[in-house]
Amino acid sequence: xxxxxxxxxxKCALGAMQTVQAIDRALPILHSGPGxxxxxxxxxxxxxxxxxxIFPCTSINEKDVVFGGVKKLDxxxxxxxxxxxxxxxxxLTGCIPEIVGDDSGEVVSRYEDAExxxxxxxxxxxxxxxxxxxxxxxxxxxxxxxxxxxxxxxxLVNIWADVPYQDLFWLGNIRELEKLISxxxxxxxxxxxxxxxxxxxxxxxxAQFNLLVSPWVGLGNMKxxxxxxxxxxxxxxxxxxxxxxxxxxLRAVGEFAGVDKDKVEAVISEHEDYYYYLIGRYADxxxxxxxxxxxxxxxxxxxxxxxxxxxxxxxxxLVPAKxxxxxxxxxxxxxxxxxxxxxxxxxxxxxxxxETDGYKIHEEIKTHDYHGYPLVLGGYxxxxxxxxxxxxxxxxxxxxxxxxVFDDFxxxxxxGIRLIEDIYTVAVQRFx
Amino acid sequence: xxxxxxxxxxxxxxVDLKFGEVNKFLIYEVGDEVVLSEEREYIPGEAEDNSxxxxxxxxxxxxxxxxxxxxxxGPGNVAGKVELISDCRAVVCKKxxxxxxxxxxxxxxxxxxxxxxxxxxxDKITFYYKRIDNHESLRG
Numbered sequence: 001x002x003x004x005x006x007x008x009x010x011k012c013a014l015g016a017m018q019t020v021q022a023i024d025r026a027l028p029i030l031h032s033g034p035g036x037x038x039x040x041x042x043x044x045x046x047x048x049x050x051x052x053x054i055f056p057c058t059s060i061n062e063k064d065v066v067f068g069g070v071k072k073l074d075x076x077x078x079x080x081x082x083x084x085x086x087x088x089x090x091x092l093t094g095c096i097p098e099i100v101g102d103d104s105g106e107v108v109s110r111y112e113d114a115e116x117x118x119x120x121x122x123x124x125x126x127x128x129x130x131x132x133x134x135x136x137x138x139x140x141x142x143x144x145x146x147x148x149x150x151x152x153x154x155x156l157v158n159i160w161a162d163v164p165y166q167d168l169f170w171l172g173n174i175r176e177l178e179k180l181i182s183x184x185x186x187x188x189x190x191x192x193x194x195x196x197x198x199x200x201x202x203x204x205x206x207a208q209f210n211l212l213v214s215p216w217v218g219l220g221n222m223k224x225x226x227x228x229x230x231x232x233x234x235x236x237x238x239x240x241x242x243x244x245x246x247x248x249x250l251r252a253v254g255e256f257a258g259v260d261k262d263k264v265e266a267v268i269s270e271h272e273d274y275y276y277y278l279i280g281r282y283a284d285x286x287x288x289x290x291x292x293x294x295x296x297x298x299x300x301x302x303x304x305x306x307x308x309x310x311x312x313x314x315x316x317x318l319v320p321a322k323x324x325x326x327x328x329x330x331x332x333x334x335x336x337x338x339x340x341x342x343x344x345x346x347x348x349x350x351x352x353x354x355e356t357d358g359y360k361i362h363e364e365i366k367t368h369d370y371h372g373y374p375l376v377l378g379g380y381x382x383x384x385x386x387x388x389x390x391x392x393x394x395x396x397x398x399x400x401x402x403x404x405v406f407d408d409f410x411x412x413x414x415x416g417i418r419l420i421e422d423i424y425t426v427a428v429q430r431f432x
Numbered sequence: 433x434x435x436x437x438x439x440x441x442x443x444x445x446x447v448d449l450k451f452g453e454v455n456k457f458l459i460y461e462v463g464d465e466v467v468l469s470e471e472r473e474y475i476p477g478e479a480e481d482n483s484x485x486x487x488x489x490x491x492x493x494x495x496x497x498x499x500x501x502x503x504x505x506g507p508g509n510v511a512g513k514v515e516l517i518s519d520c521r522a523v524v525c526k527k528x529x530x531x532x533x534x535x536x537x538x539x540x541x542x543x544x545x546x547x548x549x550x551x552x553x554x555d556k557i558t559f560y561y562k563r564i565d566n567h568e569s570l571r572g
Binding site for chain 1: 542543544546548553571
């Protein structure tokens with residue numbers, strides 16, 4: 001029986017074109033209907049080089065459904081290579097060609113000898129959402145492009161985090177992670193954002209290890225790279241926000257990478273000193289506003305739901321109400337992620353619900369007793385319901401209508417301070 | 433439900449005619465079986481006159497007017513040809529121009545501009561219609 005899904009927070013797997021877009025000078029070639037890219041592109045900043053409006057697309061129609069669209073795909077790739085100057089071309093398929101059985105992989109394989117790499121990622125909508133699509137794109141790069149390297153660069157670490165553009169703070173977050181990692185004396189390598197691109201992709205096989213900072217997105221990619229490229233990985237499931245988690249994170253990375261313990265502690269204490277200096281200066285603000293929000297709810301994808309919950313409990317001492325994870329996390333990851341919500345300071349455990357239906361989430365928020373005004377951190381969908389409860393609302397997850405972010409971030413010590421700033425900016429407005 | 437498919441072919445074996453070149457459409461009727469039910473000849477005349485009316489009332493030359501473009505009806509022979517096979521569900525030719533495609537679209541007639549054997553075209557199109565008419569998936 002078909003059912004309605006209200007206010008879902010993800011797009012179809014073809015939304016992975018944003019993952020490709022996040023790689024500098026990489027171009028998605030779409031084998032899909034003409035409306036797909038239009039619907040999937042967002043105005044949250046283009047790549048700085050290509051606009052989604054010029055993504056080559058086969059614009060398949062009824063004829064291609066009946067007779068197959070491979071010819072059109074072939075000519076679209078051929079001409080994209082001629083006309084558009086990119087470093088990497090990734091063919092993404094929509095639902096239609098996958099349903100009618102176009103062998104897109106075969107067409108793409110004809111371009112093995114092309115001057116620039118042409119890869120293929122199956123991203124039909126029925127295969128999953130854009131989180132899954134993101135993994136497909138990374139998989140395509142690993143499977144079809146990268147080769148095992150005997151040469152290793154000591155201390156080189158590939159950093160992987162959540163899905164670009166889906167995560168409003170993706171650029172700032174990954175830059176801040178790079179910064180933290182380099183402070184430990186390691187060399188960070190990422191493929192997304194400004195001046196990264198193909199050169200950094202080429203460096204992937206030479207890394208000492210992969211670092212995945214995400215509850216589940218990308219875990220499959222890490223396993224694939226371990227098998228194919230022989231790169232071990234460290235999976236750190238919690239997005240480190242604020243001092244407590246970031247210090248844990250740095251210790252975990254330091255230990256895995258074999259960094260001298262004293263060095264790690266020195267980095268940590270320098271950051272923590274400044275962090276707590278700032279917190280100390282504003283202690284009055286926290287105490288005065290403590291009466292506003294006793295309990296909070298996060299409605300976000302797994303990384304922010306987990307990361308922010310840990311931060312608000314461990315660093316700010318708030319009490320978690322029910323938390324919601326809206327990214328349709330695959331079932332086999334769920335228990336492990338729910339476990340993480342039980343590892344909070346002071347013996348506190350948070351209840352978490354994997355729920356994609358916005359209506360049900362809102363009903364639960366409305367009926368929960370927050371012992372005062374709720375603090376809700378979520379997508380723009382939660383704004384209205386929070387206002388109806390006279391609560392404080394902050395837009396941290398998709399959809400983002402309430403916030404413009406260029407390269408701001410929530411990760412790390414500084415990120416924690418940024419999040420506190422944002423939350424209390426909302427809180428103090430109540431008194432104006 | 434039975435329906436008709438119009439095909440532009442000179443020999444009945446290969447779809448080898450462009451829409452503009454067709455003088456005689458092969459009309460296949462699809463019911464339980466697929467049969468060639470008639471050959472429908474296109475006789476230029478009436479349609480052009482209709483579309484040319486607006487032109488001839490002014491002083492312009494009908495021919496240049498009815499050439500490319502020709503207003504919302506498209507060039508005269510396009511409108512006439514589209515009308516000729518407007519009882520069909522689909523039209524198959526080697527090439528079909530933009531104007532004609534739009535005219536067919538308005539009448540909800542599917543356009544397939546392909547170069548292949550007539551049999552192949554009929555097999556694929558009837559398979560497709562059978563699946564969607566019965567609300568079946570196109571997979572597999």
